Amino acid sequence: MSKKNVRRKPTKITPDVIVWDELVAHEPRLNDRLIEALSIPDDGGYFCRDEAWQGRRGIKDSLSHLVGFGSCHHDSFLATQQAWDVARDALLEALPPCRNCGCCVSDGSFS
Numbered sequence: 001m002s003k004k005n006v007r008r009k010p011t012k013i014t015p016d017v018i019v020w021d022e023l024v025a026h027e028p029r030l031n032d033r034l035i036e037a038l039s040i041p042d043d044g045g046y047f048c049r050d051e052a053w054q055g056r057r058g059i060k061d062s063l064s065h066l067v068g069f070g071s072c073h074h075d076s077f078l079a080t081q082q083a084w085d086v087a088r089d090a091l092l093e094a095l096p097p098c099r100n101c102g103c104c105v106s107d108g109s110f111s
Contacts, residue, residue: 018082020090027066027078030087033059037094048101049092059091 024031054060064070068084077083
């Protein structure tokens with residue numbers, strides 16, 4: 001019997017799964033970081049995503065105070081690696097892709 005057409009049950013979301021909305025509900029300043037990332041103009045000129053992320057006054061520095069191991073929330077799920085990963089991924093996705101900076105390969109990923 002072929003299992004090709006077998007319908008799979010959706011994966012259950014467990015309390016161990018952290019989502020962006022949950023992070024923002026517990027740390028509203030994360031939404032400010034998202035607005036900051038989304039407000040960077042995508043005008044087609046020079047832009048380096050890496051500079052915006054970890055350069056001088058980059059988003060990464062302010063994020064590290066809000067989530068992850070270095071956050072101000074020592075005894076909370078906000079201080080976990082998973083919280084950091086979710087927040088980092090959301091903010092990096094909100095940034096425009098690199099243009100004319102030379103630090104990325106053609107698909108926009110860091111080289």
